[in-house]
Structure formats: structure tokens, C-alpha cells
Amino acid sequence: MDVRAGFLKATVANDPIAVFRDNIGTENLKYGAVYYPWLFSIYAQTLSFGSLAFKKPDPNNAANLVAMLPADLEALSTVPAEIALLQGVNKTSSNATLLTNALAAATTPPLTGDTISPLKAQFDQLTATFLNATPNATRDQFAAILKFVRTLTLALQTLDAATLADSLRASLDALKTDATFMGGIVSLIQIEKNAGILADLVPAGRDAAVVETDYASLNNTVWVGNVALSTLTADATINTGANGATTIKAKGINVLNADLFALYVQRLINTVDNLFKSALMNKDIAEQQLFTQHSWFKGFAARFARETALVPPSGAIAGVYASVDRTRGVWKAPANVSLNAVIGPAVKLEDRDQESLNIHATGKSINVIRAFTGKGIMIWGARTLAGNDNEWKYIPVRRFFTFAEESIKKATEPFVFEPNDANTWIRVKAMVENFLTLQWRAGALAGAKPEQAFYVKIGLNETMTELDILEGRMIVEVGMAAVRPAEFIILRFSHLMQES
Known part of the structure; x- marks a missing residue:
């Protein structure tokens, strides 16, 4: 999501981040992520003189505006x-x-x-x-x-x-x-x-x-x-x-x-x-x-180009999500990635600015986009709005679970109306375990061995009762140890006394 008025820097009088946090609710925050600030792209709108309408205060009524005549425009300069x-x-x-x-x-x-x-x-x-x-x-x-x-x-x-x-x-x-x-x-x-x-x-x-x-x-x-x-x-x-x-x-x-x-x-x-x-x-x-070459119109054109190049970041972020998904996988955080076709962020942020955005008492984390010397414009955050929830505070965790849930759901659809017996349970379990093993090998799940990375349970007296079977329910329980991003890298150094 984008922060409304995310092109403004937070001040005491006008804080778009505070307004956003106050107005958004508390339900389903784990499914949302927010990025700030807006971006200046390289794609500004084309400026045409014919598309401009020049107006000035009405001499007879200052509250009204009237069209400027060519002579009025010429009067903008004496050169x-x-x-x-x-x-x-x-x-x-x-x-x-x-x-x-x-x-x-x-x-x-x-x-x-x-x-x-x-x-x-x-x-x-x-x-x-x-x-x-x-x-x-x-x-x-x-x-x-x-x-x-x-x-x-x-x-x-x-x-x-x-x-x-x-x-x-x-x-x-x-x-x-x-x-x-x-x-x-x-x-x-x-x-x-x-x-x-x-x-x-x-x-x-x-x-x-x-x-x-x-x-x-x-x-x-x-x-x-x-x-x-x-x-x-x-x-x-x-x-x-x-x-x-x-x-x-x-x-x-x-x-x-x-x-x-x-x-x-x-x-x-x-x-x-x-x-x-x-x-x-x-x-x-x-x-x-x-x-x-015209002093007034030159300044106007520069301001026009800057203002029309200002865009919310969601489009660029969606492109980064797609790129990271394709090259690494949905379990890789879409962060520490540079943006293309971007001149810079609308608001320049430092470490101290990011502190209150990334971690907040409400848990509503804001992912920032920052300009780093020698690196370019980088996405520098990977948290969902559920920042206080240790299970769901990271975007790649939520996205991998969504990916796995939907994949397993699609894969089990052919088993609808199949006999709800041990033969079917074995087939379902083998299929899901095979899928999760592939994800573990790709690096999506943590654990030295597959059994440490996930489990799949299905069967009578394990995930289902006799009543469940009588009522036509086949229940599959899947547990996954999703990898989490290293959001902070802490280096500790100490003196080592000379030993020889």
C-alpha cells in the first residue's frame, strides 16, 4: 500500500505517517505492507504550451480568475x-x-x-x-x-x-x-x-x-x-x-x-x-x-517535470516483488533491492527517521525507500503491518505461507470425492511432502533435514475423528518452519590477549 500524501516529510503540524496509522484498522494487518515515501520517476509528462491555461485575478473582482491574454504573458518578461x-x-x-x-x-x-x-x-x-x-x-x-x-x-x-x-x-x-x-x-x-x-x-x-x-x-x-x-x-x-x-x-x-x-x-x-x-x-x-530559454517558463517547466514525475511507490514495489519471486522465490524478502527508472525518493530519510517507521508501538511498520550513496534507490524494509506479531511480521513469511497454502489447496482439489481412506491419505501426504521437500531444497524452509523443516499429518485419530469421516471431511495438517530475513546484522568484537 501507499501512504496518502507520502510525498510529504513528517512534521509536527502535518505527519502523513501518523494519519495513516490512525486511520487504518487492526484487522488482517498481516496481509498488508506499506511503503514510504513516494518516488520521482524518470517518466515525466510531456509539457505542451497548448495544454496550458493561464489565468489572472479579475480586475473587477479579485475573487474570480479570468484568462490571460497573449499580452499578459509577454509581460512576464521585459527581455x-x-x-x-x-x-x-x-x-x-x-x-x-x-x-x-x-x-x-x-x-x-x-x-x-x-x-x-x-x-x-x-x-x-x-x-x-x-x-x-x-x-x-x-x-x-x-x-x-x-x-x-x-x-x-x-x-x-x-x-x-x-x-x-x-x-x-x-x-x-x-x-x-x-x-x-x-x-x-x-x-x-x-x-x-x-x-x-x-x-x-x-x-x-x-x-x-x-x-x-x-x-x-x-x-x-x-x-x-x-x-x-x-x-x-x-x-x-x-x-x-x-x-x-x-x-x-x-x-x-x-x-x-x-x-x-x-x-x-x-x-x-x-x-x-x-x-x-x-x-x-x-x-x-x-x-x-x-x-x-525563457526565464519564467524555464522554471515552470522544471517544476512541472518534477511534479508530474512524482508517483506512489506501489507500482515499482510490485515490479520488485515479481522480480524477486522469479529470481529467488517468494521466501526471499523483497528488500535490499534497488529500483530502476527512479530519480530518487520524494523524502530523504536517515537512520533516525527510519527507527520510528520500522518499529512502532502500534505494530504498524512502514517500509522505507532510501537513497544510498553508491548503491542507488533501495527498498529498505520487509515488514507487514502486523509488526508486533512475531509469526507474521515479515513479508516473505506471510507470502510464502500464502504461496504454500494456495499450491497445496490446488494440488488437493483432484482428491475431492475420492475415498476417504488410508490409501488416499497416503497419496495426499506423499504429494504434499514432495512439494515441501522441493521448497526446503530451494531454501524456503529452515532445518538440516526435511523432518526439521516441515511436517504433514493426515489420518484417523491423528487429524480426523470418525465423525469427521462420516461428515465427509478430510483434514490435512501442515506445519512449516519458514525462513525469516536477517533484518539486523549485529557484529560483536572483542580484544584477544596475546598468547605467544
């Missing part, structure tokens, strides 16, 4: 270079958000840093959905494909109209000088005006005027050669009825396979993917510079 860092983060963050929002209508799930290049997969999924659609749904599914391509195309103009980071602006400006790509946008609009597509592949009511309305933001822009959309005539090169196509699905396949459409879509997807990657990279670089 021009630091102000420029913050402005760069605001710009790059808004660029990534702008592009994400512009594509949101067509991307499912929306683009994020975790799904950095899903556009090709999403287009393929839309195509597969169209190919597998029922006849009644084919028009809607083909329209979804066109909407996807249209949304990606319109996102370029949305991005172009915004204030962009230098590298993103340079990429977009270079794209506007690419005659082949610009021609692809014009061809897309002309394809959408294709009479066969309007008649056979999209829902009724869509015509050239609706197409021009959908692309209105590109009207008279460089993306379409600075001409009006109304001057772009319908494409006549794509024949939806080619190859004898008569169904909507077959006609749609003709369009999807047409070089004019397929080549542009491939180039468009690659282009938008690259722009999105660039926007994310700019954002990450700007945030990294802010969190390492």
Missing part, C-alpha cells in the same frame, strides 16, 4: 528575446491549430501529433467504403471522397491567409509557384463540374453553381490562376461511362482511376501531410526553446 520566444510559440501553435481545424471536416479522427500522417489511409478507407457500399449509398460515399479532396485543397487557402511561421510560409509560397500543382487544383474544380459526375455520382441537386459555391474561397486567387471560378469549364476528358460502365460503382471507379484525378490526389495528400508535419515541428521547436 526582448524572451518576448520573441513567446510570440513564436503563439504563432506556431496557431498555425498547427488552424491547419487541424481546416481539415477537421474531412479527417476522422482529426489530425494530431499522434496521427501525423493518416491522410492516405483515410482516403483509402473512404474509397473502400464506396466500393463496398450498397447501391442506395454509393452516391453519398462517392460525394464523401470528393469532399475529402476538396477540404484538403481549401485548407491551403485557409493557411495562406494566416500569419505563418517563416518555414511554413516559405513552403506554401513555393507551392504557389508550382504550375503542375496549381493546374491540379483547376482540374479538380473542372472534374467536379463534369456532367457525368454531377448526373451519376453525387446526390441530386448538385450542379456547377454549387461546385463554385463550395470553392468560393479560391475565386480569383493564385491557386486557380487568378481567374473567376465561373470561367473554369467542366472537364470533358473523364468519361464516367468508359469501359462499358453502367452502375454508379463502375462509373466511380473510372473517375478514381483517371490519371487527372488520381495523380492530383496523391500529390495533394503528400503536400498537406508535409505542411502538417512542418507546422508540428515548428510548434515543437518553438515550445522547446520557450521552456529552455
Whole structure:
């Protein structure tokens, strides 16, 4: 178990250990063990500027908080270079958000840093959905494909109209000088005006005027050669009825396979993917510079990393239990073992601090985690909460008994409803003794000989009466001398007088 608020050092005013001992009961303490303090792991949470919400007292009501404006954040520093860092983060963050929002209508799930290049997969999924659609749904599914391509195309103009980071602006400006790509946008609009597509592949009511309305933001822009959309005539090169196509699905396949459409879509997807990657990279670089070079945000980032790296020790302790069980056995105390991926304990403890934690009048022992020079972060305790019970105060004793109890219980299950006679008793006794002999050889039981390490009793007038047998009870009694850990090693030295 973990101590609540185990990241705090015990003081007169606030003692998390005393609170824990007062609040926990007195039943079944031998089954519980507690570890203190909490740990700083190497796995801190990733800090993103966009995930932060900055607030300040409301000038009109100090009891309330209101959002801080970019100017308020810039006022945190008077150093021009630091102000420029913050402005760069605001710009790059808004660029990534702008592009994400512009594509949101067509991307499912929306683009994020975790799904950095899903556009090709999403287009393929839309195509597969169209190919597998029922006849009644084919028009809607083909329209979804066109909407996807249209949304990606319109996102370029949305991005172009915004204030962009230098590298993103340079990429977009270079794209506007690419005659082949610009021609692809014009061809897309002309394809959408294709009479066969309007008649056979999209829902009724869509015509050239609706197409021009959908692309209105590109009207008279460089993306379409600075001409009006109304001057772009319908494409006549794509024949939806080619190859004898008569169904909507077959006609749609003709369009999807047409070089004019397929080549542009491939180039468009690659282009938008690259722009999105660039926007994310700019954002990450700007945030990294802010969190390492801006005096206020640098301190905040360090505090954030420390606080989010703070974790209760139970996860690490469970891993140590599993490791010790695998390499040594459940009878070995899960102590004097170093922890991995841990920076240090939240509270540094010395010998005098550990005294009252390990041995207490209530018996509720607290196992400590300490930092030792040259050794690392060590688990330095192996007691249960039943510290006053000499039989059950050590974790490995309790765990070995649990292990043995469950193992013997499982092993005796096949004997349920077997004849309750001497033949069965001999088989049960031999099986249990064999199991315990193996444990003794492994070092789990103390004794020079097996009979000194354990005993197994079963039989009439030994563990059972005639009434027990009549009532269907087979009673097996097992005694084990479990090894106990050497918690304290005491060395005694004395002078030896010279004898020769």
C-alpha cells in the first residue's frame, strides 16, 4: 500500500505517517505492507504550451480568475528575446491549430501529433467504403471522397491567409509557384463540374453553381490562376461511362482511376501531410526553446517535470516483488533491492527517521525507500503491518505461507470425492511432502533435514475423528518452519590477549 500524501516529510503540524496509522484498522494487518515515501520517476509528462491555461485575478473582482491574454504573458518578461520566444510559440501553435481545424471536416479522427500522417489511409478507407457500399449509398460515399479532396485543397487557402511561421510560409509560397500543382487544383474544380459526375455520382441537386459555391474561397486567387471560378469549364476528358460502365460503382471507379484525378490526389495528400508535419515541428521547436530559454517558463517547466514525475511507490514495489519471486522465490524478502527508472525518493530519510517507521508501538511498520550513496534507490524494509506479531511480521513469511497454502489447496482439489481412506491419505501426504521437500531444497524452509523443516499429518485419530469421516471431511495438517530475513546484522568484537 501507499501512504496518502507520502510525498510529504513528517512534521509536527502535518505527519502523513501518523494519519495513516490512525486511520487504518487492526484487522488482517498481516496481509498488508506499506511503503514510504513516494518516488520521482524518470517518466515525466510531456509539457505542451497548448495544454496550458493561464489565468489572472479579475480586475473587477479579485475573487474570480479570468484568462490571460497573449499580452499578459509577454509581460512576464521585459527581455526582448524572451518576448520573441513567446510570440513564436503563439504563432506556431496557431498555425498547427488552424491547419487541424481546416481539415477537421474531412479527417476522422482529426489530425494530431499522434496521427501525423493518416491522410492516405483515410482516403483509402473512404474509397473502400464506396466500393463496398450498397447501391442506395454509393452516391453519398462517392460525394464523401470528393469532399475529402476538396477540404484538403481549401485548407491551403485557409493557411495562406494566416500569419505563418517563416518555414511554413516559405513552403506554401513555393507551392504557389508550382504550375503542375496549381493546374491540379483547376482540374479538380473542372472534374467536379463534369456532367457525368454531377448526373451519376453525387446526390441530386448538385450542379456547377454549387461546385463554385463550395470553392468560393479560391475565386480569383493564385491557386486557380487568378481567374473567376465561373470561367473554369467542366472537364470533358473523364468519361464516367468508359469501359462499358453502367452502375454508379463502375462509373466511380473510372473517375478514381483517371490519371487527372488520381495523380492530383496523391500529390495533394503528400503536400498537406508535409505542411502538417512542418507546422508540428515548428510548434515543437518553438515550445522547446520557450521552456529552455525563457526565464519564467524555464522554471515552470522544471517544476512541472518534477511534479508530474512524482508517483506512489506501489507500482515499482510490485515490479520488485515479481522480480524477486522469479529470481529467488517468494521466501526471499523483497528488500535490499534497488529500483530502476527512479530519480530518487520524494523524502530523504536517515537512520533516525527510519527507527520510528520500522518499529512502532502500534505494530504498524512502514517500509522505507532510501537513497544510498553508491548503491542507488533501495527498498529498505520487509515488514507487514502486523509488526508486533512475531509469526507474521515479515513479508516473505506471510507470502510464502500464502504461496504454500494456495499450491497445496490446488494440488488437493483432484482428491475431492475420492475415498476417504488410508490409501488416499497416503497419496495426499506423499504429494504434499514432495512439494515441501522441493521448497526446503530451494531454501524456503529452515532445518538440516526435511523432518526439521516441515511436517504433514493426515489420518484417523491423528487429524480426523470418525465423525469427521462420516461428515465427509478430510483434514490435512501442515506445519512449516519458514525462513525469516536477517533484518539486523549485529557484529560483536572483542580484544584477544596475546598468547605467544
